Amino acid sequence: MLATLEHQLERLAHAGHAALLTQTRQGIEKEGLRVMPDAHIAQTPHPRGLGSALTHEFITTDYSEALLEFITPVHDTPAEALAFLTQLHAFTYGQLGEEQLWCASMPCEIPSEDAIPIAEYGSSNVGRLKHVYRQGLKYRYGKMMQTIAGIHYNFSLPEAFWPAWQQLEGNSESLQAFRSAGYFRLIRNFRRYGWLLLYLFGASPALSASFMAGRSHNLEQLDPDTLFLPYATSLRMSDLGYSNKAQADLQICFNHLDSYADSLHRAIHTSHPAYEQIGVLVDEHYRQLNTNVLQIENEYYSDVRPKRVTESGEKPVHALMHRGVEYVEVRNTDINPLLPLGIDTEQAQFLNAFLITCLLGQADDLDERECALVAENHARIVNRGREPGLLLHSRRGELPREQLANEILDKVAQTAALLDDVAGGDAHRRAVAAQRDKVAAPELTPSAQVLEALRSSGLSHSEWVLEMSRQHRSSTEPLLASETASRLQQAAQDSLGQQAELEAAPAPAFADFLADYVAG
Incomplete structure (x- = not known):
């Protein structure tokens, strides 16, 4: 990541293309549980005022009927994406009544898996497919894991960047292939x-x-109702959450599009003995879509994904194979309960500088040994990332966390300086400086601040998050703009009409529909 990055930044600036790096495109997907006033998961259906979870463009559900998901359009700046996310929150609060929107990644109090309602999407074949897929997740991994919430940050560079960079690189392959290779270069460095x-x-x-x-x-007890690890940063991304052991044996290769698509395609077309025992159609009820290692591509829980918007009825892996990578989805972002949206502009600006740094960094592949070291670093950081004296793996052996963090930040700072020089201001430089402070003083990290707030409040995790959720609602709900309210009300009505049309249209039997889908 050293000389390569400097060289790339200098070449782009010298050729007059640096401005293209400031024209990032970003969208945000954010999940959040609906909870009752007593901090238990809501048992109510998806609020009708939010429209159809199947067809609404901006507001849907994830695994559970109670797990809302907000999806912003793609925006030209992080500030615009966050402004739209604010409006989605404000509008939704007005539809929740006494319920609250949980403002943390780890869920509220859930007495048992029976209390978790699986999302319903109506009687159309597409709606039933989405529901049965979630049934499969229940049988394969349990329902509790599926209540964890996070933020997905979708990032791309403008189309004009790719031919400009390709010319500088002297690359002669197709533009589509070059762009996909570039995004996989970003992904490899992101994993590092x-x-x-x-x-x-x-x-x-x-x-x-x-x-x-x-x-x-192996968690410790903070109080009778709260478990923790003293130096943990993200238990959501630990084995307790989405980096789960159930998928540890999947050999998904992130080096290149062809190998990624091939390994993913193999996983969704290879039957797995443990899932064969679950069955598909049992006593006239579907338990899963199929018995394959993955029912669909989205079942693979990775911290970053290559993505392309799919056409109607198209599978994500087919879209990637046919038209290449369009953007990357960053999936390791926790919801920060101390922030009204769980993320702020400074974090998004840092993410942009970090992702551009990954794109322009070293181009070599990840081999098996490095993948193993990456996985070990991940485990150390999520479980004991703030531990004094923590060592992490590098190509030079084990080194202190602070040293390796500052080496990465030195590179991100070069990118940030170029972005600020082109766009004006110092927003990206300040974003990097704020992260240096966290490296020097671990007590400034969100994970340390959350633990300190919990301890000083005298409340349990659920009680404290509920209180923070109420505060964020009171500060955000009044921000709803009247024109946005009208737009979202219309979108909700339109989505209900679209679902009704789907359900009224002639369609094959679900068994035939599913067979065609699985065979595709």
Whole structure:
């Protein structure tokens, strides 16, 4: 990541293309549980005022009927994306009644898996497919894991960047192939250095004790209802959450599009003995879509994904194979309960500088040994990332966390300086400086601040998050603009009409529809 990055930045600036790096495109997907006033998961259906979870463009559900998901359009600046996310929050608060929107990644109090309602999407074949897929997740991994919430940050560079960079590189392959290769270069470096994001922005060092009920664990007790690890940064991204052991044996290769698509395609077309025992159609009820290693591509829980917007009925892996990578989805971002949206502009600006640095950094592949070291660094950071004297793996052996973090930040600072020089101001420089402060003083990290707030409040994890959720609602709900309210009300009505049209249209039997889908 050293000379290569400097060289790339200098070449782009010298050729007059540096401005293209400031024209990033970003969108945000954010999940959040609906909870009752007593901090238990809501049992109510998706609010009708929010429209159809199947067809609404901006507001849907994830695994559970109670797990809302906000999806912003793609915006030209992080500030614009966050402004739209604010409006989605404000509008939704007005539809929740006495319920609250949970403002943390780890869930509220859940007495048992029976209390988690699986999302419903109506009677159309597409709606039933989405529901059965979630049934499969229940049988394969359990329902509790599926209540964890996060933020996905979607990032791309403008189309004009790619031919400009390709010319500088003297590359003769197709533009589509060059762009895909560039995004995979970003992904490889993200996997190498993504541990730093978990340290800087991880915000889930504690959780409700009910989450681990009946399961063995190595967590400590903060109070009778709260478990934690003293130096953890992101338990959401640990083995307790989405980096789960159930998928540890999947050999998904992130080096190039062809190998990635091939390994993913193999996983969604290869039957798995343990899932064969679950069955598909049992007593006239579907338990899963199929018995394959992955039911669909989205079942693979990775911290970053290559993505392309799909056409109607198209599978994500087919879209990537046919038209190449369009953007990357960063998936390791916790919801920070100390922030009204769980993320702020400074964090997004840092993410942009970090991702551009990954794109222009070293181009070599990840081999098996380096993948193993990446996985070990990830485990150390999520479970004990703020531990004094923590060592992490590097190509030069084990080195102190602070040294490796500052080496990465030195590179991101070069990118940030170029972005600020072109765009004016010092926003990116300040974003990097704020992260240096966290490296020097771990108590400034969100994970440390969450633990300190929990301890000083005298409340359990669920009680404290509920109180923060109420505060964020009171500060955000009044921000709803009248024109946005009208737009979202219309979108909700339109989505209900679209779902009704889908359900009224002639369609094959679900068994035939599913067979065609699985065979595709």
